[in-house]
Amino acid sequence: MLDKRMTAADIVSQLHDGMTLGIGGWGPRRKPMALVREILRSDLKDLTIVAYGGADVGMLCAAGKVKKLVFAFVSLDAIPLEPWFRKAREAGQIEVLELDEGMFQWGLKAAAFGVPFLPTRVGLGTDLAALGGLKTVTSPYADAETLIAMPALKLDAALLHVNRSDWRGNVHLFGPDVYYDEWFAKAAAKTFVSCEELVDRMEDHYPDQAQANIFERCFVTGVVEMPCGAHPSSMPPSYGWDMKAFKAYADAAKEPGDWAAVADRFVGKSEADYLNSVGGKEAVAALPLPIF
Amino acid sequence: MTDVTLAELCIFAASEAFRNNGEIVATGVGPVPRLAASLAKLTHTPELMMTDGEAYLVEQPVPLGPRGDYKPKFAGYLPFSRFFDSAVWSGRRHAMVTPTQIDRFGQINLSQLGGTHKQPKTQMLGVRGFPGNTIYHPNSFFFPAHTSRVFVEGEVDMVSGVGYNPAKRVPGGNYSGVDLRVIVTNLCVMDFGGTNNAIRVVSLHPGVTFDEVQAATGFPLEKGALTETPLPDAEALAIIAQLDPHNIRASVIKDNPPAIRAH
Numbered sequence: 001m002l003d004k005r006m007t008a009a010d011i012v013s014q015l016h017d018g019m020t021l022g023i024g025g026w027g028p029r030r031k032p033m034a035l036v037r038e039i040l041r042s043d044l045k046d047l048t049i050v051a052y053g054g055a056d057v058g059m060l061c062a063a064g065k066v067k068k069l070v071f072a073f074v075s076l077d078a079i080p081l082e083p084w085f086r087k088a089r090e091a092g093q094i095e096v097l098e099l100d101e102g103m104f105q106w107g108l109k110a111a112a113f114g115v116p117f118l119p120t121r122v123g124l125g126t127d128l129a130a131l132g133g134l135k136t137v138t139s140p141y142a143d144a145e146t147l148i149a150m151p152a153l154k155l156d157a158a159l160l161h162v163n164r165s166d167w168r169g170n171v172h173l174f175g176p177d178v179y180y181d182e183w184f185a186k187a188a189a190k191t192f193v194s195c196e197e198l199v200d201r202m203e204d205h206y207p208d209q210a211q212a213n214i215f216e217r218c219f220v221t222g223v224v225e226m227p228c229g230a231h232p233s234s235m236p237p238s239y240g241w242d243m244k245a246f247k248a249y250a251d252a253a254k255e256p257g258d259w260a261a262v263a264d265r266f267v268g269k270s271e272a273d274y275l276n277s278v279g280g281k282e283a284v285a286a287l288p289l290p291i292f
Numbered sequence: 293m294t295d296v297t298l299a300e301l302c303i304f305a306a307s308e309a310f311r312n313n314g315e316i317v318a319t320g321v322g323p324v325p326r327l328a329a330s331l332a333k334l335t336h337t338p339e340l341m342m343t344d345g346e347a348y349l350v351e352q353p354v355p356l357g358p359r360g361d362y363k364p365k366f367a368g369y370l371p372f373s374r375f376f377d378s379a380v381w382s383g384r385r386h387a388m389v390t391p392t393q394i395d396r397f398g399q400i401n402l403s404q405l406g407g408t409h410k411q412p413k414t415q416m417l418g419v420r421g422f423p424g425n426t427i428y429h430p431n432s433f434f435f436p437a438h439t440s441r442v443f444v445e446g447e448v449d450m451v452s453g454v455g456y457n458p459a460k461r462v463p464g465g466n467y468s469g470v471d472l473r474v475i476v477t478n479l480c481v482m483d484f485g486g487t488n489n490a491i492r493v494v495s496l497h498p499g500v501t502f503d504e505v506q507a508a509t510g511f512p513l514e515k516g517a518l519t520e521t522p523l524p525d526a527e528a529l530a531i532i533a534q535l536d537p538h539n540i541r542a543s544v545i546k547d548n549p550p551a552i553r554a555h
Contacts (some may be wrong), residue, residue: 028371039505052417073418081416087406092411100423102376122381122424124465125454131409136462146464177345177371279317291358 004169006222008038008271014222015044015157018067022108022153022188023051024160024181025233028076028241031056032161034229037274039065040267050153055249058084059266062259068095070153072104076246083253098130099150101125108154112186117149118259124148135263137214157221158188163212163238165195166202169220172212175236180276182215188219190271195239198225209229209279228275228284231273239291245278279288295525299324299541301497301551302434303532304524305481307331309432309474310340311553316429316467317341317370317385321369323356323540324387324476325434330354331528341384347371357538371416379429383469386430390417393441393448394433396511397489398455398472398484400426401448409450411486420451430471436545438477445510454488480505480520480546486514495521499553523551 014037015021025031036056046067051057053074062084065222074085101105103122110118119137119191123129129136129148139145160181164172171193185191199205202213209223230234235263252262268274278284306328310318318333319342320326321365326345332352333340341494344354352369370378379385391400402422425431431453431476435442454470475482475491480501486492493505494516506513524532532541542548 071418073420075417086415089415092408096409097407100419101421102380102424105376121427121466121469122425123460124472125451125457125460125467126419126426127451128419128423129462131450136464136465144464146462147468149359177373179372182373210383263365264380292354 001045003167004220004223005167005191005198006036006224008194008224008226011035011222012038012042012044014190014192015039016263017044018046018049019156020048020154022155022158022184023049024055024175024179024184025054025230026052026179027054027073028246030161030175030179030181030231030235031230031233032159033128033233034161034226035159035192035194035273036060037267040263043164051154052101053085055082055246058082061085061088063069063263064231065096068097069169069177070097070099070104072099078243078249079246079250083250084259087253089107097129099132100128100220103148103150104153105183106150108180108183109186110150110152111154113135115150115152117215120150123145123150153187155184155188156190158184158191160184160191160193161191161226161235162195163219163222163235164197164199164202164206165193166199167223169193169213169217169223170213171195171200171217171220172206173214173224178214185215185219191219192222192224193220194224194226194229195233196227196229198223202243226271228281231278231284233278234290236289239284239287242278242284242287293455294527296551297542298408298549298551299544300495300524300532301521302321302478302545303327303331303477303541304528305495305521306388306432306434306474306476307335307474309388311336313337313340313386313430315339315384317343317379319343319385319387321387321389322434322544323327323536324436324544325390326356327532327535327541328388328434331531331542334531335405335528342345343370348525353535354538355534356540358520376424380424383429385425386432386473387425388432389491390434390436392424393444394475395444395447395455397447397457398491399451399457399460400433400455401450403450403452417421419450426453426455426470426472427467429474432474433476435475435477438479438505440508440510443509443511456484462497470509482518484511485516490514492516493518493520496552498523503533520535
C-alpha cells in the first residue's frame with residue numbers, strides 16, 4: 001500500500017506484547033510522545049525499549065510496560081535525573097542493557113546493515129562489557145586488536161516523530177539535530193512515524209526541501225498526523241520543550257509517587273483530551289525553543 | 293583583585309587544560325568547564341573548535357543563559373547525529389566533565405551508586421558517552437566540592453569511564469587514546485603525572501594546604517610542584533564576565549567564596 005496513513009490506535013494494534021521497540025529522539029527532544037501515550041492507553045506489556053531516554057522511558061517504566069531497557073542515559077536535561085525511571089531502577093523492576101551513547105548508535109547501525117555485530121573499542125576498560133554480557137572479537141589482521149563486538153540492536157518496530165510526511169511516507173526531518181532517528185528507522189522491521197504536518201504529495205508542497213528526507217520511504221510502514229505529538233518534549237522549529245509540564249511530572253514521582261494516581265494527568269483519555277489539558281495547539285506552539 | 297571568586301579562579305585554572313590543544317572540539321559540560329573552554333578559545337588557544345551547546349559550531353563562544361538580543365553566529369555544524377564519527381571516535385575532542393565519583397585510577401562513574409546493577413541504591417544518569425570519550429580522546433574533570441565521597445576510596449561503584457587500572461584492561465585492547473589530563477577542584481589542581489599515572493596535586497588554591505586536600509580525598513595523593521594556583525588576570529575576568537552575564541558561575545561552589553580565603 002502506498003497510502004500509509006493510519007490512526008495512532010492502528011499503529012499500536014500492530015505492536016505486540018514482548019516486542020523490542022525503538023523510540024527515536026534524544027532525552028526531552030523530538031520524542032514521539034503522542035504514540036507513547038497511545039501505548040500507555042493500551043494493554044501492551046513486557047516491552048524491550050531501546051531509546052536515548054527521556055519521559056518516554058520514564059512513563060513506560062512507571063506504567064509497568066517495560067521488561068527490559070536498552071539505554072545510555074535517561075534524562076530530561078534541565079531535570080537531569082528522570083524520576084520515574086529512577087524509581088523503576090531503584091525498585092529493581094526492570095532488566096537493563098546499559099550502553100555508551102556511541103555504542104548504542106553502532107548497535108542500531110549493525111541492525112540496519114544486517115550484520116550480527118560491529119567492532120568497537122568503546123566499552124573496553126569499563127564495567128559495560130561484564131554487566132551487559134558483551135563479548136570481544138580479535139581482529140583477523142596483523143594488528144590482532146581485541147575489540148568489543150557490539151551486538152546488533154534489532155528492533156521489531158520503531159516509533160519516530162517527524163516534522164512532516166506525505167501519505168507515502170516521504171518524511172522531512174529538520175531542526176538543529178535529528179539525532180539517530182534515521183538509524184532507528186533502518187534498524188527496525190517496521191517504522192511508524194507521527195508527524196507535525198501531513199501532506200498528500202510532498203513534491204507538490206515542499207519540492208525544494210528534499211534534503212530533509214533523511215531516510216527513504218521504504219523504511220516507513222505507517223504515518224499518522226499528530227500535531228504537537230512530541231509534547232512535552234521539544235520539536236524544533238515548531239515548539240520547545242514544556243519544562244513546566246516536565247516539572248509537574250517529576251514532582252508527581254515524589255508526591256503522590258504512584259503512577260496509577262496521576263496517569264490521567266500525563267496521558268489523558270485521548271490525545272485530544274491530553275492536548276486540551278495542556279492548553280491546546282496554541283499553547284504548545286508558543287513554547288519557546290530551549291537555550292543551551 | 294580581592295573580589296575574585298574561587299569559581300573564577302577555577303575557570304582560569306581549567307582553561308589551561310585546553311592550552312595548545314589544536315583543532316579539536318573543546319567541550320565543557322557545566323558552567324565552569326564551559327566557561328573554561330570558552331576562555332581558552334578567546335585567549336591562548338583560538339584554534340579550538342566549539343559548539344553552541346546544541347548542534348552548531350561557533351567561532352565566538354556562546355554566553356551562558358538567556359541571551360537577550362545576542363544571536364550566536366554559526367560557522368559550522370556538528371550535531372549529535374555525527375558527533376561520534378567527527379569528534380569522539382576520531383579523537384578530535386577534549387571534554388571536561390563532572391562525574392559523580394572518581395577513583396585513584398581515574399576511573400569515573402555517572403551511572404549508579406550502591407546496590408547492584410539490577411537494583412541500584414541510587415540511579416543516576418547512566419554512563420552517557422563516558423566509555424567512548426575516555427577510550428578515544430583527552431578528558432579533564434572539574435569538581436566543585438572536593439570530598440572523599442567524590443574522590444572515593446577503592447574503586448568507583450560502576451566504572452563508566454576508562455582509567456589507568458591495569459586490572460580492567462582486557463589484553464589486546466588498544467588503550468593508546470586513554471588520556472586523562474587535569475582535575476580542577478575547589479581546593480586544587482591535579483594531574484595524572486604521578487607514578488603509573490597516579491593522581492598528583494600540582495597546585496593548591498590560595499590558602500589551601502596539601503594536608504587539607506589529602507584529608508578530603510579517599511586515596512593517597514602524590515605531590516607535584518605544589519605551586520599556588522594563579523589568580524585570573526584582568527583580561528580573563530572581563531572575558532568571564534562577558535561570557536556569563538547572569539553570573540551563573542556564582543552558584544557553582546557552595547557560598548560562592550572568594551579566591552583568597554578570609555583569615
